[in-house]
Amino acid sequence: MRALKNPLIAALVVLIVASALGLLTNSYIQLIVLFLFVNSIMGMSLNLVNGYTGQFSLGHAGFVAVGAYFTAVMTTKFPVPDGLAGLPYFILISLGSGLLAGAFGYIVGLPSLRLKGDYLAIVTLGFGEIIRVSLNNAPYLGGALGISSIPSMPEVDLGGFVVSNYITSLLFAIFWSVVCFFVIWRLLKSSHGRCFLSVREDEIAAEAMGINTTKAKIQAFVVSSFFAGIAGALYAHFTNYVSPASFTFLMSIDAVIMVVLGGMGSMSGVLTSALIITVLPEILRSLKDYTGGVDLRMIIYSLALILIMILRPKGLFGDKEINLNWRKNVGSST
Amino acid sequence: MEELLQHLINGLSLGSIYALIALGYTMVYGILQMINFAHSEVYMMGAFFAYYTAKYLNLSSSPGFGSLAIVLVVTMVLCSLLGLAIEKFAYRPLRKAPKLNVLITAIGVSLFLQYFAQLVFGADPKVFPTLIEEQTLFTIAGAPIKSFDVTILVVSLVSMGVLHFLVYHTKLGKAMRAVSHNASVASILGINVSRVIAYTFIIGSSLAGIGAILVGIKYQKIEPMMGTMIGLKAFVAAVLGGIGSIAGAVTGGLILGISEILVVVYGSSQYRDALAFLILIFILLVKPAGMFGKNRIEKV
Numbered sequence A: 001m002r003a004l005k006n007p008l009i010a011a012l013v014v015l016i017v018a019s020a021l022g023l024l025t026n027s028y029i030q031l032i033v034l035f036l037f038v039n040s041i042m043g044m045s046l047n048l049v050n051g052y053t054g055q056f057s058l059g060h061a062g063f064v065a066v067g068a069y070f071t072a073v074m075t076t077k078f079p080v081p082d083g084l085a086g087l088p089y090f091i092l093i094s095l096g097s098g099l100l101a102g103a104f105g106y107i108v109g110l111p112s113l114r115l116k117g118d119y120l121a122i123v124t125l126g127f128g129e130i131i132r133v134s135l136n137n138a139p140y141l142g143g144a145l146g147i148s149s150i151p152s153m154p155e156v157d158l159g160g161f162v163v164s165n166y167i168t169s170l171l172f173a174i175f176w177s178v179v180c181f182f183v184i185w186r187l188l189k190s191s192h193g194r195c196f197l198s199v200r201e202d203e204i205a206a207e208a209m210g211i212n213t214t215k216a217k218i219q220a221f222v223v224s225s226f227f228a229g230i231a232g233a234l235y236a237h238f239t240n241y242v243s244p245a246s247f248t249f250l251m252s253i254d255a256v257i258m259v260v261l262g263g264m265g266s267m268s269g270v271l272t273s274a275l276i277i278t279v280l281p282e283i284l285r286s287l288k289d290y291t292g293g294v295d296l297r298m299i300i301y302s303l304a305l306i307l308i309m310i311l312r313p314k315g316l317f318g319d320k321e322i323n324l325n326w327r328k329n330v331g332s333s334t
Numbered sequence B: 001m002e003e004l005l006q007h008l009i010n011g012l013s014l015g016s017i018y019a020l021i022a023l024g025y026t027m028v029y030g031i032l033q034m035i036n037f038a039h040s041e042v043y044m045m046g047a048f049f050a051y052y053t054a055k056y057l058n059l060s061s062s063p064g065f066g067s068l069a070i071v072l073v074v075t076m077v078l079c080s081l082l083g084l085a086i087e088k089f090a091y092r093p094l095r096k097a098p099k100l101n102v103l104i105t106a107i108g109v110s111l112f113l114q115y116f117a118q119l120v121f122g123a124d125p126k127v128f129p130t131l132i133e134e135q136t137l138f139t140i141a142g143a144p145i146k147s148f149d150v151t152i153l154v155v156s157l158v159s160m161g162v163l164h165f166l167v168y169h170t171k172l173g174k175a176m177r178a179v180s181h182n183a184s185v186a187s188i189l190g191i192n193v194s195r196v197i198a199y200t201f202i203i204g205s206s207l208a209g210i211g212a213i214l215v216g217i218k219y220q221k222i223e224p225m226m227g228t229m230i231g232l233k234a235f236v237a238a239v240l241g242g243i244g245s246i247a248g249a250v251t252g253g254l255i256l257g258i259s260e261i262l263v264v265v266y267g268s269s270q271y272r273d274a275l276a277f278l279i280l281i282f283i284l285l286v287k288p289a290g291m292f293g294k295n296r297i298e299k300v
Helices: A007-024 A027-052 A060-077 A087-112 A117-136 A165-189 A191-201 A203-208 A213-239 A249-262 A267-290 A296-311 A324-331 B002-032 B039-056 B065-094 B099-121 B147-169 B171-181 B183-188 B193-219 B226-241 B246-266 B269-286
Strands: A156-158 A161-163 B136-140 B143-146
Touching (some): A027 A060, A027 A165, A027 A191, A027 A213, A027 A249, A027 A267, A060 A087, A060 A117, A060 A213, A060 A249, A087 A117, A087 A165, A087 A213, A087 B269, A117 B099, A165 A191, A165 A267, A191 A203, A191 A213, A249 A267, A249 A296, A249 B099, A267 A296, B002 B039, B002 B143, B002 B171, B002 B193, B002 B226, B002 B246, B039 B065, B039 B099, B039 B193, B039 B226, B065 B099, B065 B147, B065 B193, B099 B226, B136 B147, B147 B171, B147 B193, B147 B246, B171 B193, B183 B193, B193 B226, B226 B246, B226 B269
Antiparallel strands (some): B136 B143
16 A cells, blocks of 8 residues: 555556456446546646636637637648657647637636636636637638537557557547646646745735745646647547537536636545546436426535535635645655 | 718617616625625526516507506515525625625526426417507618617616716715725715625616616517626626726716627628637736726735
């Protein structure tokens, strides 16, 4: 068990268990496992803005959409460049999705992050909707129909041993989840991250200490949108299909619930609630017959939001992490 | 010319509906400094209350001002109760909590009511019963004036008049203004702040109920998701006029309604919903306090 405290070994164990679970069961479970990672990236990235920087964004789905559409367009409308086949190509495309989403985050963040609290929530909600409506009205991007037949991850032939595309997808998702986790984790330990936290705790005091609060907020927002774009790229590869209807306000709410439920400012909290958010709709799916097709999930989510705010305002985990030893390990690695 | 007049009247009636709903946002904001996201859902529930009232009393068989008055009163009472319940169960426990928590709760209440309504009333749109017969009452410079638009204008003018009287000429109104100015000093001077807040929710919610009936009369289609867009636009109207200001909410609503109709007529209907957001972003960047709002200096 002691070895499990090493993050790398723990990640490997999780990987083996997850792939064993996925391999042994059907493709439905496999897709849920993949989506667990997409949701984790979405939750972790939003946590940087909503949890650590204390700015309330309600437009995360917009950035996921930007990333997903970039991947969709690049993989379906342009040929694969020579000598760039396989995984490097996919990583490059997803990197591009992230960068484009990050650029959008900068454009959106620059005017809107001057606002506070409620106003910021409304403006980000508005931007999310504007992105969705523009996608709906862009014929090149397929309009309301969206873009289909986006390629999945390729199979890899390792000298006779063929790695199935589920495994490569899983590896790809794990790769980006780990990158996202460590970038945000290390960022928070840096002076930039301390600026984010101070903005959350008291903006006026932070400004009095000489912190450029607008700059700190925009930095957090851009990094967050970058990873939202990555989540979008993964989404596009895993579902093979993107349409504006996938990136509604409800997706932003999903991300917000992950942050609020897990604890604003706790990575392990967000990961735990990502698990809940991914699995819960699948469990509730069977109840749809009794409710006349109405999604019970949203009723549960909304009640959860209200009750958590009243009973446990800091979320399930608050700003604590699950494994303090792990934290020490990461902390001493520099 | 006739067309322009027609569009202006259309815009005016749409704008007065926005104004009625914006008043609810602005009054709650003035007193609690929070955006009541659930307000748009109170409006939506109001439409369904009116629908079922008219259905069970079989009022659509005898349209006229009598039926309209009955539906108005019942809906206003039910909406006030709903607003009161939201205030008591969701917002009151968080009176001293950070703003972000209140905001998240408000979003939670809004989502809950939306999906609860889908569960109870069904997700498909319903046809609103005829409370006022559609007919042309008279013409001004060749433009026909419809009974719908006259009803909407009269009802909203009367409600705004009553509101004005309530806020500026009664003891309750004085207490409300005092609480919005400084709640702690008001409570030292013997004003029951909780009661004033409850009354604010009652007034705001009944105005939302009136707005819902007027929308039902004009557009004849109601559904559980109808609150989202109109709520956002009413909120924009409130911000445009200066949130917290009653005159501002009315002016903002009228400006938004008229400009929206003009954009639909002379531009494209696709930009209809984008317009509100553009106005919002523009106002927040240029003059965040709105037209009638005062800049508050942030003190530590």
